[in-house]
Amino acid sequence: MEIISRRQRMSSVARKLRREQDRTIGLVPTMGALHEGHLSLVREARRMCDKVVVSVFVNPTQFGPSEDFEHYPRDLTKDTALLTDYNVDYIFAPNPEEIYPKDFSTYVNVGGLSKLLEGESRPGHFRGVATIVAILLNTVRPDFAFFGQKDAQQAVIIKRMVRDLAFDTEIVVLPTVREDSGLAISSRNLYLDSEEQQSAAVINRALKQAKEVFKKGERHAGKLAEVVRSTVETEPRVRLDYVSVVDAETLERLDKLDERPILIAVAAYVGKTRLIDNTILNKAKKDATTSKG
Numbered sequence: 001m002e003i004i005s006r007r008q009r010m011s012s013v014a015r016k017l018r019r020e021q022d023r024t025i026g027l028v029p030t031m032g033a034l035h036e037g038h039l040s041l042v043r044e045a046r047r048m049c050d051k052v053v054v055s056v057f058v059n060p061t062q063f064g065p066s067e068d069f070e071h072y073p074r075d076l077t078k079d080t081a082l083l084t085d086y087n088v089d090y091i092f093a094p095n096p097e098e099i100y101p102k103d104f105s106t107y108v109n110v111g112g113l114s115k116l117l118e119g120e121s122r123p124g125h126f127r128g129v130a131t132i133v134a135i136l137l138n139t140v141r142p143d144f145a146f147f148g149q150k151d152a153q154q155a156v157i158i159k160r161m162v163r164d165l166a167f168d169t170e171i172v173v174l175p176t177v178r179e180d181s182g183l184a185i186s187s188r189n190l191y192l193d194s195e196e197q198q199s200a201a202v203i204n205r206a207l208k209q210a211k212e213v214f215k216k217g218e219r220h221a222g223k224l225a226e227v228v229r230s231t232v233e234t235e236p237r238v239r240l241d242y243v244s245v246v247d248a249e250t251l252e253r254l255d256k257l258d259e260r261p262i263l264i265a266v267a268a269y270v271g272k273t274r275l276i277d278n279t280i281l282n283k284a285k286k287d288a289t290t291s292k293g
Contacts, residue, residue, distance in 0.1 A: 001084060003076075003091045007099070007139055010092045014053070014140045023050035027142035027169075029133060032056040033073040033187035034082050037177040041146040042086045044174055053140050054083055055092040057099065061107075062128030073190055092140070099135060108134045110157045110164075116251045117153050117244055117265055118276065129154055130161050137167050145169050150176040150184045152263055152278045156251060176277070178204065184277045191273040199237035200270040206231035207279040210264055214281050219257045221245035224264060232268060241267035241274065248280055257281070 004010045017023040026049030028041045038054075045052045056079055063069035076093055083091060107127050113119075114126035137145065147155045155173045162171055177185045182204035183197065192200060206228040213227050228243040246253050248261035262281040267274060 001080075001088055001091065003080065003093055005092075005094055005098065007094060010053075010090070010094075010139050011141075013090065014142075017051050018141065024144070025049060025140060025142040026052045027136065027140045027145045028052065028054045029136050029145065029147070030054060030056055030079075031058045031072065031187065032076065032079050033190065034079045035185050035187060035189075037148050037150065037185040039082070039086065040177050041148060041174055042083065042088060044172065045144065045146050046087060048144055048172075049142075051089045052087070053090045053092055053142065054088050055136055055140075057092075057094055057132070059099075059128055059132040060096055061100070061131055062125050064122055064124065067122075068191075073187060092136075099132065107131045108161060108165075110161050113153070113157050113160055113251055117242070117246070118267065119153075121241055121267060126154070126157050130157060133158055134161065134165070134167075137162075137169050142169050144172050146172045146174060148176060149173055149280075150186065150277065152248070152265060152280075153251065156249065182208070184275070186275060188273055188275060192270060196237060196270045196273070199235050200268075200275060202232055202235040202238055203266055203268055203275060203277045207264060207266065207277060211279055211281060214257070214262075221254045221257060224257075228264065228266060232266075237270060239269045241269060 004013065014025060017025055026045030028045050030038050042052065042054060056076060058072050058074060060069055080091060108130040109127045110130050119126055147158065149155065159171050162169060179185060181201035183201045209231050210224045210227045214224060218224060225243045225245050229240055232238055232240045243266050244253065246263050248263040259282055261283060263278055265278045267276045
């Protein structure tokens with residue numbers, strides 16, 4: 001396994017793999033602090049691809065001024081040790097200056113989709129996400145790039161960007177990995193104490209409750225949102241930011257639900273930590289979804 005810090009070196013290695021060795025390349029973009037959610041993506045990349053690249057980069061442009069960029073967990077040594085066990089070929093771990101030189105001035109903005117849901121609560125967040133993913137895709141030129149369903153809106157936005165800008169990469173979205181309690185595994189769970197960890201499990205319980213109500217025939221989006229809201233409010237340590245019931249592909253807010261895939265997205269504060277989660281109704285039979293430009 002080689003750790004690469006220079007963008008030019010990463011491009012050169014990937015070009016050689018594609019052109020001279022005719023290898024398929026899988027990219028798993030991460031911000032480090034690796035956990036089982038990331039590792040599930042690495043395992044699928046290893047299964048599908050000849051060569052696997054994991055990027056480890058805490059992206060400053062997706063953090064707002066009051067968010068936790070400075071305190072976001074960073075431990076490349078620990079991440080490297082974890083990835084050694086998964087037969088990863090390359091870790092791309094650039095410094096911020098390597099990605100964003102002083103005169104950097106070009107950003108990717110996926111209009112419309114970036115302003116909804118998380119975009120309302122975190123203005124500019126998805127501009128940063130789309131920009132860094134575009135840079136990574138251009139640098140590595142992977143055949144496949146792997147993302148988790150926990151960040152559902154991010155996956156929708158990246159798929160749209162890949163389609164609109166004609167990236168020759170297939171986006172693979174894999175199911176959310178959860179703790180035994182049902183809490184979606186996230187790097188931000190490290191900020192929770194043991195009591196908050198227990199309290200945070202109410203988010204998944206609320207989503208499951210809404211799914212059960214849907215299975216019993218409820219088709220009014222407002223009623224499902226209220227089920228989530230009332231369930232979350234039973235836990236005093238958890239404060240709901242939003243719950244939205246939307247089209248899973250366009251993120252359009254819905255009133256009456258039909259047979260298309262429906263996303264119920266939730267953001268909530270557990271103490272000072274903000275967590276997101278979601279579930280999909282009318283889910284396609286295959287868990288992993290793919291999209292290519």
